[in-house]
Amino acid sequence: xxxxxxxxxxxxxxxxxxxxxxxxxxxxSGRTDAGYRDYAEDEVSKLIFVRRARSFGFSIDQARExxxxxxxRNRSSADVKxxxxxxxxxxxxxxxxxxxxxxxxxxxxxxxxxxNRPDCPIISGFANARKDRPSTSG
Amino acid sequence: xxxxxxxxxxxxxxxxxxxxxxxxxxxxSGRTDAGYRDYAEDEVSKLIFVRRARSFGFSIDQARExxxxxxxRNRSSADVKxxxxxxxxxxxxxxxxxxxxxxxxxxxxxxxxxxNRPDCPIISGFANARKDRPSTSG
DNA sequence: ATAAAGGTTCCAGTAACTGGAGAGTCAACC
DNA sequence: GGTTGACTCTCCAGTTACTGGAACCTTTAT
Numbered sequence: 001x002x003x004x005x006x007x008x009x010x011x012x013x014x015x016x017x018x019x020x021x022x023x024x025x026x027x028x029s030g031r032t033d034a035g036y037r038d039y040a041e042d043e044v045s046k047l048i049f050v051r052r053a054r055s056f057g058f059s060i061d062q063a064r065e066x067x068x069x070x071x072x073r074n075r076s077s078a079d080v081k082x083x084x085x086x087x088x089x090x091x092x093x094x095x096x097x098x099x100x101x102x103x104x105x106x107x108x109x110x111x112x113x114x115x116n117r118p119d120c121p122i123i124s125g126f127a128n129a130r131k132d133r134p135s136t137s138g
Numbered sequence: 139x140x141x142x143x144x145x146x147x148x149x150x151x152x153x154x155x156x157x158x159x160x161x162x163x164x165x166x167s168g169r170t171d172a173g174y175r176d177y178a179e180d181e182v183s184k185l186i187f188v189r190r191a192r193s194f195g196f197s198i199d200q201a202r203e204x205x206x207x208x209x210x211r212n213r214s215s216a217d218v219k220x221x222x223x224x225x226x227x228x229x230x231x232x233x234x235x236x237x238x239x240x241x242x243x244x245x246x247x248x249x250x251x252x253x254n255r256p257d258c259p260i261i262s263g264f265a266n267a268r269k270d271r272p273s274t275s276g
Numbered sequence: 277a278t279a280a281a282g283g284t285t286c287c288a289g290t291a292a293c294t295g296g297a298g299a300g301t302c303a304a305c306c
Numbered sequence: 307g308g309t310t311g312a313c314t315c316t317c318c319a320g321t322t323a324c325t326g327g328a329a330c331c332t333t334t335a336t
Contacts, residue, residue: 004313015294023292034301047321052239055232055320057193060292066243084243091240094193098236101190102229105204105222142282153325161323172332174283198323226281283332294321303315306307 003028006039009045017047025064026050056094062087141166144177150186163202164188194232200225216246 006028007014020026021037026046028037046067051065069084144166145152157186162237164184166175173174184205191201 002313013294016292018315019293029333032301032313036301049239049242054292055195056236056239057195087194087238088154088243091236091243095236095240097190098194098229098233101194102233104187104190105226105229109251140283151325154323156284157324170283170332172283173285174332194324278336279334280336281334282331285314285332288325288327290323290325292314292322295319297319299315302312303310304312305310 001039001044003039006044006047009044010051012047020047020050023060025060025067033137056091058090067120139177139182141175141177144175144182144185147182148189150185150189158185158188161198163198163205194229196228 001009003014007017010017017026018037021028026043028043029040030038032038050063050067050092053066054060058066066084108132139145141152141155145155148155155164156175159166164181166181167178168176188201188205191204192198196204201203204222
């Protein structure tokens, strides 16, 4: 399929898909006679996966590492399992951070009456914000 | 408190905190005689909040909008509530995307035996990846 | 007094896109 | 078969959000 179709299917801008091909992250399986990039279903799945990973702050290099699980199907599965497990921890950490962010905002929405009364107690939502480690997962 | 203390408390690099001050996202309440930035607890809370927001792909401008809820305590709370509610939807969407990503990886970890058997069924994890909307929340 | 640690500004570089020019390709319609 | 319009190509410049480093100043500990 053409890049536009693949991009739409993956929920990414065409520009980004082309960029991912340029940097060798996800390359189309082939080209048409006219030189159009030709994407397979498989690659669309990878694009979706990368979009998700990226949208949670995983770097391109981390995404590449995650994708390598997919690519290097010949590496030992113990190896795969170890890498994936490590990433899972990263994701779980992100999960609880996201929940914290959500709670802060939910508190805000909840605490504000929605009428025109000013001085909405947002500050307490912030004040309750716990300090967590940054996601310097490498 | 000094920038280093604030940065550590917020889980951000000093450079980033300085950058946030430069672009007027979160400015320190004052300066010492020597010209050192002086941060209050309040600002550390904001830094934490922004760190979280950023780590989930919210742009600086979106973070600014979220912070404005905090800053503009005099705006009508109906207004505040509307903005926050919209952001909450964004976060909920991110939440389910993150869960999807997690599930894909968990499936992988689970399905791989952890022994040296190659050809770990990662592909199915990817193939199951559902297409979702990108987070073009604006 | 002096060294180490941490602060300042400024400027250049990086990561990951993003927009636009200029040109070729494809599907549809007259 | 010609034309229109949407889509694609490459290349290159610009943007966002940092990030590293130089050159210099301040604070703290010895």
